[in-house]
Amino acid sequence: MRSLDLVARQKLDILEARRLRRHLRSTRRLPGGVVNRDGHELLDFCSNDLLSLSHDPQVVAAAVDATRTFGTGSGASRLVTGNHPLLRALEQSLARHHGTEDALVFGSGYLMNAGVVPSLVGKDDLILIDSLAHACLYAGAQLSRATVVRFNHNDAAHAAAELAARRADHPRCMVLTDTVFSMDGDLAPLAELGRLCADHDAWLLTDDAHGLGIVSLDNPAPLKGGTLSKALAAYGGYICGTAVVMDLLRTRARTLIYSTGLPPGVVATAQAALQRIEADPAWCARPNQLARRFAAALALPTPAAGIVPLIVGTPERALAVSEGLLADGFLVTAIRPPTVPEGTARLRFTFQAAHTEAQVDALTEATRRALRR
Ligand SMILES: Cc1ncc(COP(=O)(O)O)c(C=O)c1O
Incomplete structure (x- = not known):
């Protein structure tokens, strides 16, 4: 339908002009809080795999066993x-x-x-x-x-x-x-x-x-x-x-x-991960410890739960800081309206248990550089 395509095009053009158009970027997640995007390895500071359990050997084994035994769907x-x-x-x-x-x-x-x-x-x-x-x-x-x-x-x-x-x-x-x-x-x-x-x-x-x-x-x-x-x-x-x-x-x-x-494999994953959480409080404390280290270095408010927002205002600025971090090897996606209120576009940093202190310190330096650019 011509009118359907026309409406879609007009809406996309408006979003593009406001820097609010979104894109799905193909991303391979690897162990250790790392991703591969467009052939480049990046440190991932924006996923919700906060305990890095999606590559945990016990959790993966539970998923594989349940899938082998009970099938996929x-x-x-x-x-x-x-x-x-x-x-x-x-x-x-x-x-x-x-x-x-x-x-x-x-x-x-x-x-x-x-x-x-x-x-x-x-x-x-x-x-x-x-x-x-x-x-x-x-x-x-x-x-x-x-x-x-x-x-x-x-x-x-x-x-x-x-x-x-x-x-x-x-x-x-x-x-x-x-x-x-x-x-x-x-x-x-x-x-x-x-x-x-x-x-x-x-x-x-x-x-x-x-x-x-x-x-x-x-x-x-x-x-x-x-x-x-x-x-x-x-x-x-x-x-x-x-x-x-x-x-x-x-x-x-x-x-x-x-x-x-x-699917059974997904259910088994969640069960194994819950067991890991209950058995390892020190591992569960890591995301917030790392978030606090990062926030303290940048004089940001102390985080309560492993998430650090850095509000920069406009979508353009959020995209520019995100691009700057990307150039230094860090993946921190810009968060723009309508996900957050107008005028509060931001970088939202999340920290994974598998990240190291040295990686967080490198992220801190890269964030300072990206904000200066
Ligand atoms: C507070 C809150 N509730 C629910 C969801 C959605 O959960 P799911 O991804 O399992 O649909 C999210 C995901 O971003 C969330 O942040």
């Missing part, structure tokens, strides 16, 4: 034939790890949020959401058709005021937040939000995508969600909570019912 939705016993074992491990009665695994973290929220609240209900919450929490909120109200980032007092003003008009209410914010690396005020939710009979759902394995949080939420695709080096998402709520989600969450179950 799961064949169908979990409610048909895709519910491999490995999934139940993983759910039990996740529930134990989070101290909840039960857990439920989804095809991804995005699918978890897009499925859980609309299963629990609907058009007469209220959702309060942190303004910087991840896009998939917003997707779940929108799919639910509830009234969605943003509260200022990490501002429990603002959330309290909104709840006081609006809660009585809605039969049910959910409060949605990341635990560790993906683009800023800061922590949600979980204790305050938990108290607030208890006072107003609101259900707190937290997304711990960037926290699991990296930072232990005292989390009062009755719905603790996360992903298998970052520190666990696999793919998939999960929610932990009471047995009765998990039972309801099993039978109501559309993204579980109408989407294929995870």
Whole structure:
């Protein structure tokens, strides 16, 4: 269709002019926090494989064994034939790890949020959401058709005021937040939000995508969600909570019912990685130790969970600093709107357990050079 191509071309031209067009760059990930792009080896300081477990021999062996034994795909939705016993074992491990009665695994973290929220609240209900919450929490909120109200980032007092003003008009209410914010690396005020939710009979759902394995949080939420695709080096998402709520989600969450179950090799990967995390706290502490070393050297705020944002303002500047780092052998992708708010384009540095102190010091020098250029 000519008109379809024309619209696509016009939209791309607008994005290009604003330096907001995105490209998929083919990248081979290698052991030790290294990638190969266009034939060049680069040190990778922007992936979410924070514990470098995607090349861990035990984790890889678990994936290979499960794939050899049970095949590659799961064949169908979990409610048909895709519910491999490995999934139940993983759910039990996740529930134990989070101290909840039960857990439920989804095809991804995005699918978890897009499925859980609309299963629990609907058009007469209220959702309060942190303004910087991840896009998939917003997707779940929108799919639910509830009234969605943003509260200022990490501002429990603002959330309290909104709840006081609006809660009585809605039969049910959910409060949605990341635990560790993906683009800023800061922590949600979980204790305050938990108290607030208890006072107003609101259900707190937290997304711990960037926290699991990296930072232990005292989390009062009755719905603790996360992903298998970052520190666990696999793919998939999960929610932990009471047995009765998990039972309801099993039978109501559309993204579980109408989407294929995870492949056995992926499930085995997550299970092996969770065992590694529980067995090796010193390894889990490394990303944040390295992040703190880097932040201290550049006089940036002390990171809480292994993520260091360096806000540079415009997309052009973020792209230029990223290019400068690339020229020195470091991969740190520029993060631009709409992933982050207008005017806050940034470099987002993440640190892997397998990185060395010397590599982090070299990154610090390269960052100084790139900022000067
Ligand atoms: C807070 C948060 N939730 C969910 C996701 C999505 O998880 P997944 O990649 O498993 O879909 C991300 C990924 O970037 C995230 O940062």
